[in-house]
Amino acid sequence: MDRDDEPEELGAEACLRLLSTVPVGRVVYTEHALPAVLPVAFEVAPDGRLLLAVRRGSATARRLDGTVVAFQADRLDPDTRSGWSVLVHGRADILRDPEQILRALRSGLRSWVGEPDPVFVALAPELISGRRISAAGRPVRHS
Template structure:
């Protein structure tokens, strides 16, 4: 990374590694022909797919079944104006395989809202990219209130 530049483009391997360090991200999909964004709990499966935990009564599950979606996860430090962000694009499908579903229900991510039995969607990454923003130089920070 150029010392004068604070933004670093991340490799796909680093993006995949960083995704495994946070439990929450945002899925971007189409609902009623409009873009929609929803925060979701997730995990990275051993095969590299993203497993998204959804409420069983959500319209999001239906909207994600067999479609292309985007997923973003990040970790940001507003005080130091630093952090990273990863964006994944790929096809999503609901988990219907009984064995896979049983395993996810046993130890998969849980939706942040609702105590119902979750529905799971998997996003198979096709495009992965990300950026890291290094801390701002001393004296550069948020404007005083």
């Protein structure tokens, strides 16, 4: 393997910056004692928490509330075999503060299925890791 092919480990700030460039990621949680993975719309809040938009009244919202979850997002280019991936672990809690909910609504964040009145789940990052890889001899496309 060429030195250029080795993944670059990313710091927390770089990871959050990259996360802010994509609208959808995957939340990993436990359902009936098994891992479950669900694509969700999200945004990085100014305080560094991830705000996930899920369907109101969904079992997913109930299962996420008050639990430790993982969240993963990436941007990969199959042609150049390059890109990045970020993984976040932390506690998820349904937003209940009316001001925070209003702020999330004003930002335009909506659930991936397009529900106009989503539930917002705040994920407070405790562990953040990321990697970027570029194909040998090809520049990394920064997003």
